[in-house]
Amino acid sequence: MPTIYDVARECGVAPSTVSRALSQPGRVSATTSERIHEVAARMGYQPNPLAKYLPTGRTETIVLIVSDIANPVYSPMIRGAEEAASRAGYTLVLSDIEESPERERDVMEKLLRTVDGFALATSRLSDAAIRTIARQRPMVTMNRVTQQVPSVVPDNDQGMRAAATHLADLGHSRVTYISGPATSWANVVRWRALRSVGEQLGMKVRRIGPYAPTVAGGWAAAADLVKPDSKARSGNRGAGEAASAPVRTAAATSAVIGYNDLLAIGAMQGLSDLGLSVPADVSVVGCDNILGSDWCTPPLTTLASPLRELGATGVRNLLAMIKGAQPRSRRPVVLPSQLIVRESTAAPAKGN
Amino acid sequence: MPTIYDVARECGVAPSTVSRALSQPGRVSATTSERIHEVAARMGYQPNPLAKYLPTGRTETIVLIVSDIANPVYSPMIRGAEEAASRAGYTLVLSDIEESPERERDVMEKLLRTVDGFALATSRLSDAAIRTIARQRPMVTMNRVTQQVPSVVPDNDQGMRAAATHLADLGHSRVTYISGPATSWANVVRWRALRSVGEQLGMKVRRIGPYAPTVAGGWAAAADLVKPDSKARSGNRGAGEAASAPVRTAAATSAVIGYNDLLAIGAMQGLSDLGLSVPADVSVVGCDNILGSDWCTPPLTTLASPLRELGATGVRNLLAMIKGAQPRSRRPVVLPSQLIVRESTAAPAKGN
DNA sequence: GTCAGTTCGGCAACCGGTTGCCAGCTCTTG
DNA sequence: CAAGAGCTGGCAACCGGTTGCCGAACTGAC
Incomplete structure (x- = not known):
């Protein structure tokens, strides 16, 4: 050469x-x-790009870390991120941590010196760990807010309000939230939003979980929803009232909102396997609007996040930071969510 | 520092x-x-990793190129690849080319000097272009065979034989293959395998397409299947007899095999939208067994490729080449496929 | 014709590691 | 006690670019 x-x-x-x-x-x-x-x-x-990197220290590479590549929710985010990166001439490295905070930390440490910046999609790390990295390299988080780190998030409050209002309008008065991973910021925020909206609307709101954010997790949740005497597997962190409330049977809850679509779809399958019908017996709402949420049975009512924009905006902001721009504001960038009503929600059967 | x-x-x-x-x-x-x-x-x-790379020329990084990250088929492959790579201490860069050969070429040129090897998942490049890169860097292809380049592929022959036999056993005598992208090697090979098996089994086999390997493509295929007088949109490359055959109405074909699950699922949706019932009127078979192929309606009968193993084996072989091993054989590594029978296939209605 | 200002190209240091070669020391062995 | 082998650690070159600084040549103004 x-x-x-x-x-x-x-x-x-x-x-x-x-x-x-x-x-x-x-x-x-x-x-x-x-x-x-x-x-x-x-x-x-x-x-030789390597020779160029050494003196300048810039590799024109950024890394996007996703918690589970098998979750279709990331596809549009990756697309958006990749598009924004390559438009700016940057290479996007994608890393899958399989829901493991340890792997996430390892990956970041390994890449700390070789990438110009980090984009974290739904990080599983603690705020402190995130800030430690953020002090050393430009960083942006998506679907997650950490003090002092720029972020891009969907409007969970507005979204949960839309979902809860939709259920209330149909006549539901009792809603169960199916928790995702305790380490997920979105999980905490969605539950909190739902609880506060539920209060305003006069609904009874509880949560169960945490469950793995997968179809299998949804089956487990369905089993717990129906089992009358099961112990609540509620995460005790945060507000304790849900955890201490006795678990009701599925008959006592007429609607569930899943942390994500995979969980919601799994729950629908599990419920139907247990002889309950969706939406006649239980209405189900998901979050994310993943590929396939329209072809499950029944098609899933879900809260669509602006995934592609999330990825694109996050990377754009990251690149701006890399180029030395001060983050315009410490406040997270909030993008609007949208409730997509399909057929998994309906008015509750009488008696519920 | x-x-x-x-x-x-x-x-x-x-x-x-x-x-x-x-x-x-x-x-x-x-x-x-x-x-x-x-x-x-x-x-x-x-x-400083950069300083280490310069003299040695090794970055301990390999790149996996996928043609469409939004296709769930890649998730397990990526998992397998990532696992094999990180187990060996290598970093896996993932690149999405959005079905564009130009983008694929650009990515490869850009990364040629910065990665130790290339893993191509269902490349959209010509054989010549692939070999050009392969001469400069270790390379392995998955789901694709190119002379002189080591590869790992599912057993398409055996798989198509299983699928066709399954349909024949049910009583189908006319099968339509829904083509994916003309640039896809798997598409060509699957069609060829189906044609030869169909001949042996005494079935009439034709193909339509090409279509985009997406749900939308499946809708388009469904429309063409039903339209009695539409022009065959057959790709004229390869065997020409399918292209020159007049397109039959859906009534003339009692079973279809899609290039992939997305196409098959889209076709099912499209057919049902056009008033046909699956599997009563038309049986549908997909390929890949993606996440969600079990939750569509009806659940899809599909040819499962060993995706995770494909990714893992490919990367392992690539790493062996990087470490200087001669490829054991020029022959592709063939991994077994498996037909998963669900509910989208049934005996044809009388008269078909 | 002189002088200041500009343009252009070269020298050499630098980024931060790796590694071939060699010198000095210690230890073994005859 | 001398010669040879083995162990340690240092010197310096090297990977292949980028860039600060400098001087030569050229330009234009007076």
Whole structure:
């Protein structure tokens, strides 16, 4: 592989001149520059990116960390992120941590010196851990708010309000929230939003969980919903009242909202397996509007996050930080959510 | 950030000694080595990976290129690949080319010098283009066979035989193959396998397409299946007989096999939208067994590829090549497929 | 013709590691 | 006690770019 030294020798100029001719237009005279370009092309010169990175320290690479690549929710986010990155000439490295905070930490440590910035999609790390990395490299979080770290999030409050109002309008008065991972910020925020909205609307709201944010987790949740005497597996963190409330049978709850679509779809399958009908016996609402949430049975009513925009906006903000821009504001960027009503929600059967 | 020079000064030794103490166990005496390690830890020394890459030329990074990250088929492959890579201490860069050969070429050119190897999942590039890259860097292809490039593929022949036999056993005699992208090797191979198996079984086999390998593509295919007088949109490449055959109405075909699950699911939706019932009027078979192929209506009978193993095996072979192993054989590694029978296939209605 | 200002190209240091080679020391062995 | 082998650690080159600084040549103004 030819280097600038080869090109320089061939042209009879100094390597520095070649470097400038190729990367600083106008710095060398038009005639030499042209000759250098021509020779470089003829020799098939390709700059060695590694050699460029070393002095400058910039790799023009950012990493997007997702908690579970198997969750279709990330596809649009990845698309948006990749698009924004490549538009700016940056390479996007994607890392899947399989829901493990340890893996997340390892990945970040490993890449700390080789990437220009971090984009965390639904991080599983503690706020403190996130801030530690954020002090060393530009960082943006998506679907997560951590003090002092710029973030982009869907409007969970507005979304949960829409979902709860939809259920209230249908006549539901008791709603169960199926929790996702305790380490998920979105999980905490969605539950909190639902609780406060439920209060305003005069609904009884409780939660069960945490469950793995997967279809299998949904089956487990369905079993717990129906089991009359099961212990509440409620996470005790946060407000304790839900945890201390006795678990009601599925008959006592006429509607459930899942932390995400996978959980909601799994719950629908589980409920139907247990002889309950959706939406006749139980209405189900998901979150995310993933691919396939429209082809399950019944098609899932779900809270659609602006996933692609989440990814794109996050990366754009990250790139701005990398280029030295001060974050315009410490406040998270909030993008609107949208409730998509399909067929998994209906008026409760009488008696509920 | 401290460097080995800082550590060396602090310890009163030469930088080379520090380098060796940290990366060549046994090369320096136990006492100095211990002192160096201690000082390095105390100063918070972290090696600069970029500096390590430059002289060695190895980044311990490989790239996995997928044609469409939104297709759930890749999730398990990515998982398998990521697992195999990180187990070997390698970083996996993931790149999504959105079905565009141009993007694929751009990505490869951009990363040619910065990664140690390429893993191509269902590449959209020509054989010649693939070989050009393969000459410069270790490469493995998945779901694709290119002369002289090691590959890992599912057993399409056996799989298509299983699918066709299943349909024949049910009593179907006319099968339509819904083509995916013309640039997809798997598409060509699956069609070819189906045609030859169909011949052996005495079935009439035709194909329509190509269609985008998405749910929307499946809707389009459904429309073409039903439209009695539509022009065949058959790709003319390869065997021409399908292209020149007149398109039959859906009534003339009692079973379809889709290039992938997305296409099959879209076709089911489209057919049902057009008033046909699956499987009563038309049986549908997909390929891939993606997440969600079990929760569509009806649950899809599909040819499951060993996706995770595909990814893992591919990466393992790639890493072996990077470490200098000669590929054991020029022949592709073939992994078994498995037909998963669900509810989208049934005996044809009388008259079909 | 002189002088200031501009343009252009070269020299050399630098980024931070790795590694071939060699010198000095210690230990073994005859 | 001397010669040879083995162990340690240092020197310096190298990977391939970028960039600060400097001087030569050229330009234009007076």
